[in-house]
Amino acid sequence: MKAKKQSSRNSGVVAQKQDRNSSEFEAKSGQRKLSGQTLHGLHGLGPQTKAIHGGEPNRCGVNGPVATEIIRSSTFTFSNTEEMKEWAEGKNKAYIYTRYGNPTLSVAEKKIAALEGAEAAVVSASGMAAISSSLLAVLHSGDELISTAQLYGGTYRLMRDVFPNMGITVHHVQPDLCGIEKRVNARTKALYIETPTNPTLRLVDTEKAIEFAKKHKLVALIDNTFATPVLQNPIRLGYDMVVHSATKALAGHSDIIAGVSVGSQEWMDKVRQMIIYLGGSMDPGAAYLLIRGIKTVGVRVERQCENATAVATFLEKHPKVERVHYPGLKSHPSHELAKKQMRGFGSMLAFDMKGGLPAARRFCDRVRLFLLAASLGGVESLVILPIYSSHYNMSDEELKRAGVSPGTVRVSMGLEDKEDLIEDLKQALE
Numbered sequence: 001m002k003a004k005k006q007s008s009r010n011s012g013v014v015a016q017k018q019d020r021n022s023s024e025f026e027a028k029s030g031q032r033k034l035s036g037q038t039l040h041g042l043h044g045l046g047p048q049t050k051a052i053h054g055g056e057p058n059r060c061g062v063n064g065p066v067a068t069e070i071i072r073s074s075t076f077t078f079s080n081t082e083e084m085k086e087w088a089e090g091k092n093k094a095y096i097y098t099r100y101g102n103p104t105l106s107v108a109e110k111k112i113a114a115l116e117g118a119e120a121a122v123v124s125a126s127g128m129a130a131i132s133s134s135l136l137a138v139l140h141s142g143d144e145l146i147s148t149a150q151l152y153g154g155t156y157r158l159m160r161d162v163f164p165n166m167g168i169t170v171h172h173v174q175p176d177l178c179g180i181e182k183r184v185n186a187r188t189k190a191l192y193i194e195t196p197t198n199p200t201l202r203l204v205d206t207e208k209a210i211e212f213a214k215k216h217k218l219v220a221l222i223d224n225t226f227a228t229p230v231l232q233n234p235i236r237l238g239y240d241m242v243v244h245s246a247t248k249a250l251a252g253h254s255d256i257i258a259g260v261s262v263g264s265q266e267w268m269d270k271v272r273q274m275i276i277y278l279g280g281s282m283d284p285g286a287a288y289l290l291i292r293g294i295k296t297v298g299v300r301v302e303r304q305c306e307n308a309t310a311v312a313t314f315l316e317k318h319p320k321v322e323r324v325h326y327p328g329l330k331s332h333p334s335h336e337l338a339k340k341q342m343r344g345f346g347s348m349l350a351f352d353m354k355g356g357l358p359a360a361r362r363f364c365d366r367v368r369l370f371l372l373a374a375s376l377g378g379v380e381s382l383v384i385l386p387i388y389s390s391h392y393n394m395s396d397e398e399l400k401r402a403g404v405s406p407g408t409v410r411v412s413m414g415l416e417d418k419e420d421l422i423e424d425l426k427q428a429l430e
């Protein structure tokens, strides 16, 4: 009797396993059925399902952990020298050393690739590691790059201070891409854009930009940090590579520095090679926190969009505020484009204070709930002056081209109650 019970329980588990392994997702009576394979690459799932289950191993059966394992090992064993030889000859894809790859990093990579609708991804130690490794996977000495001028300051400084010494010429255009045709020549290899832009939230028309890149056979790269994969997926439009500062909304809790590049397997093999050469690999502990953060990115971004709309609407009516930069406002120059190409208006906004820098400083020194800190995409709402953070070390001319004025305050919306946030703004603006 006991044995029978045992066997039926065992067979139940086996049956469940077989069932799960039997097929990929199937629509059955309106319900989706899970396969035992990792969910990466499977179509028909909603983005939040992909964020939670994408890249994860089969988790059915007794005693299986629900959370992702951190494989905190710098190096991996082989059974024999024959296996090692095959690895060296590229005949097997075994893990050898964490700078080359690691099972925890692989989960993060498959999850983000699934979210962006791409074939593959490569995680890295920071957004700048992702950006530099992706661009260097494309560009060589003598090549030219066209980039929007309104960029995260670190990316702009990489193009201004490092690329020219490597023989790479960079041409900048405004977010409306005006005059871009005049910038292209036989040496132009790539187009790099960031949308919405940092910090004034102008949008680049992603369809127009990719059309231009395809026409001139340029490799198209886009920084999707501000929009997040929740609000736009440029790979689906034909972009070759998407880069993120995963430090921001993807990880979402202001507790790690992380980056990711996303694209075809072919491009990601090249980016991984750059990560291996230059050493910008991610730590498995950071990968764990990134994976945990990604699981809630959908609900966080939704709430942040709601808070940002409430705060932008409040600020727009305030007599001490000159101008609010939020694509969700009808007054914003990119409002119509945002409605067309994004699924929400985003968690970032900026505003210009009447009274310029002194007024902006006074405001930032008086906030209580908002924290005065760089970065974005976390659960806490933050304010910052771009001229003292992302856009430090830039001339007046460069600031003007980047759309930054000294009285610009950038706001990253968190998840607090919007009524409390507005109360804090009121008292800080008094």
Ligand code: PLP
Binding pocket: 126, 127, 128, 129, 152, 154, 155, 194, 198, 223, 225, 226, 244, 245, 246, 247, 257, 258, 259, 375, 390
């Ligand atoms: N891209 C954007 C849009 C950013 O805002 C940042 C950082 O603020 C980066 C890239 C660089 O990312 P990280 O700081 O993770 O290197």
